[in-house]
Amino acid sequence: MKYKAKNALLEVVGLLLFATLRADASTTVTLNGSACPVDAVITRDVCVIGGGASGTYAAIRLSDLGKSVVVVEQQDRLGGHTQTYTDPVTGGHIDYGVEDWHNLPVVLDFFARLNVSLVTQSNSVYGTSQYYDFSTGKSVPGYSAGDPTPGLTAYAAQLAANYSYLEEGFGGIPYPVPSDLLLPFGEFVIKYSLQSVVSLIFSVSQGLGNLLAQPTLYVFKSFGLGIIQGFEEGYLTTAANDNSLLYEHAYAELEPNVLLNSTILLVNRSSPNEANVLVSNPSGQTLLKCGKLVFAIPPKLNNLEGWDLSLSELSLFGQFTNSAYYTAIVRNSGLPSNITFVNVSPNTIYQIPKLPGIYEISPTGITGLLNVKFGSSQTLPDSEVQQQILSTIANLQVAGKTPGVPSLAVYSSHAPFELAVSPSAIAAGFYKELYALQGQRNTYYTGAAFHTQDSSLLWQFTEALLPSITDS
Ligand SMILES: Cc1cc2nc3c(=O)[nH]c(=O)nc-3n(C[C@H](O)[C@H](O)[C@H](O)COP(=O)(O)OP(=O)(O)OC[C@H]3O[C@@H](n4cnc5c(N)ncnc54)[C@H](O)[C@@H]3O)c2cc1C
Incomplete structure (x- = not known):
């Protein structure tokens, strides 16, 4: 009022x-x-x-x-969310916001129009993954994300058979709205036995907040047929890495x-x-x-x-309402520059961590600089996010970690992120x-x-x- x-x-x-x-x-x-x-x-x-x-x-x-x-x-x-950090030491670029695009005519035309060259993205920069419980700083021995294929196949089949109109927007939603679209995603997962794909969706659809509580509609919108197709075809990024x-x-x-x-x-x-x-x-x-x-x-x-x-x-x-997503480039982390550290929780369903927290800390291609992605189901004060990022990294008990005080080379709030009703x-x-x-x-x-x-x-x-x- x-x-x-x-x-x-x-x-x-x-x-x-x-x-x-x-x-x-x-x-x-x-x-x-x-x-x-x-x-x-x-x-x-x-x-x-x-x-x-x-x-x-x-x-x-x-x-x-x-x-x-x-x-x-x-x-x-x-x-907007496309942000590039230029390292003053090496002159190298790090895209710490938007990383890639689909191989679609609209993308090719727009980049050609603006005279920017594209290449197929390579994931080699991320190195191997290691799994840590970021809430304790300890490694989670024996953790495996498992094979997502059965869940992914069933999930994609649901989308293709019933909800392909979501690729165009919200305009094709029929009324009455299919009740499955309204289910919390956690219930949809159980209903259709999609358990094996949950951690993949959690890591690809970062920024959605509490994934399992989101209405399935928003998960379908975020992790749609185009995204799944991109796993096979590859995504595009700028040739200049900028x-x-x-x-x-x-x-x-x-x-x-x-x-x-x-x-x-x-x-x-x-x-x-x-x-x-x-x-x-x-x-x-x-x-x-x-x-x-x-x-x-x-x-x-x-x-x-x-x-x-x-x-x-x-x-x-x-x-x-909105979820929130935050990014940072961290220097002096003491962590190796060729490993992606993934946050998992031994104590939660599907072992996905509770938010707010870091999703992952990944290499950038520039030694000494790491990329951090942080999520929350609601907007947080920037000072709180920054403090959590730095203290989590300081707390990670990685073998061979060199001592040092991590600092933020750059930080960005992308809140509000996902808007939902x-x-x-x-x-x-x-x-x-x-x-x-x-x-x-x-x-x-x-x-x-x-x-x-x-x-x-x-x-x-x-x-x-x-x-x-x-x-x-
Ligand atoms: C970390 C991160 C990584 C991502 N990675 C990818 C990716 O790899 N590929 C991909 O396709 N998408 C990615 N996305 C999603 C993508 O960025 C968004 O889908 C896209 O930017 C949304 O476009 P938009 O025009 O709605 O909003 P934005 O791109 O955010 O643009 C909104 C603009 O409006 C401005 N603005 C806001 N309020 C006002 C105001 N009151 N007055 C004036 N200006 C205002 C903002 O400053 C901003 O520039 C990523 C997002 C984030 C946060």
Whole structure:
């Protein structure tokens, strides 16, 4: 209620702001009784909010289709979860966010368009795996992940026979929703004897939070047919071992139509033909007059301050909960640089560890630097995650470990990560209503909450959305 009241107030303030703008189309507007400078006005066919995987793709494709665009991004770079660390000593690159893509036409076309070369990914950098209980620091002798094949085969058969529409998004879900999609994944595993594939899914679908408690729908979305196909065909990565190149090239093309380090102050979509967005960035306040909006940011209410949310948007976005995913590159760990340390628990079902905690610590190809992936079923303070990462590594009792005090070369929070709603909301038609927002109030929605945490599939999803943006 509090948020609703605040938004209603913002809407009134927004109307005042834009009414004043029309009256005085110069450099100052009155916002809630205070003079509010507007340093620039930019008019574009489409304003893209969020310059991560989906937003960058939308911006490049829409400009290729002849639309004028501007991208609003809160970070100092494009790329979202794609992050690359450049080691100051060796000059080598480590992709510690997005690592790879599917071998799909949309991927090949996008990389060719931005002149970035791809190769088939090799997993040789990860070395051999050793299994430790990270909660005690001790090795788990005799642990074996086992052969996932029987479970994987049965899981893939379920997907192929009944749920292949999930590869395209949530739009194909039939109603009533199949009850298996609503089962906690742990129950689905037992129902179909999928036990042998659980640890594989846990390690591939990192970031999902409590895997066994997630509705099966979200596990299918995350670990779908395309992912399974990729095990056979291989995944693609950049030949330069620098995945940020894609977004650097996109930035070079889109600039000066990218507003980095930008905060959205106000969004007003009350006009039938235009959306107005007031943005603050280091060069001042800019008013964007947009024919259409592409919404490509996480739709959590605390990320939408200043938006004139409709009652439907408020109700739908307000239902999302999220898991959290964190990454770091650690130096001075004392651990060997050619072994992946995997967190397993001798005391849990399927021996998957309890979160919050580290999934694994893996080699990076650069001696002395290790890649850490950490998960939680909810957002945690960064200081707590960092402390847990460092203390867990310090506590690992690995034979031959050299003494030293580990430190973070770089750390990144990817929270909120997976956005999910309750099984009852899914059954009640949440995704039907979510998709019904498309095009309303000149706003077109893309991004992981509307499909899945997978850049390649999000580019496909965004591509399919383009005709409705360009045609209307
Ligand atoms: C560690 C990690 C590894 C991954 N590995 C892979 C992989 O190997 N392959 C793969 O396909 N996918 C991978 N993913 C998933 C992939 O990153 C996501 O599916 C994809 O980035 C989601 O795209 P998006 O456009 O929804 O969000 P993002 O790429 O996160 O983009 C959202 C953008 O919006 C910006 N933003 C957010 N809020 C605001 C705001 N209020 N105002 C302005 N800007 C805002 C953000 O800064 C960000 O740049 C990985 C994710 C993580 C975290």
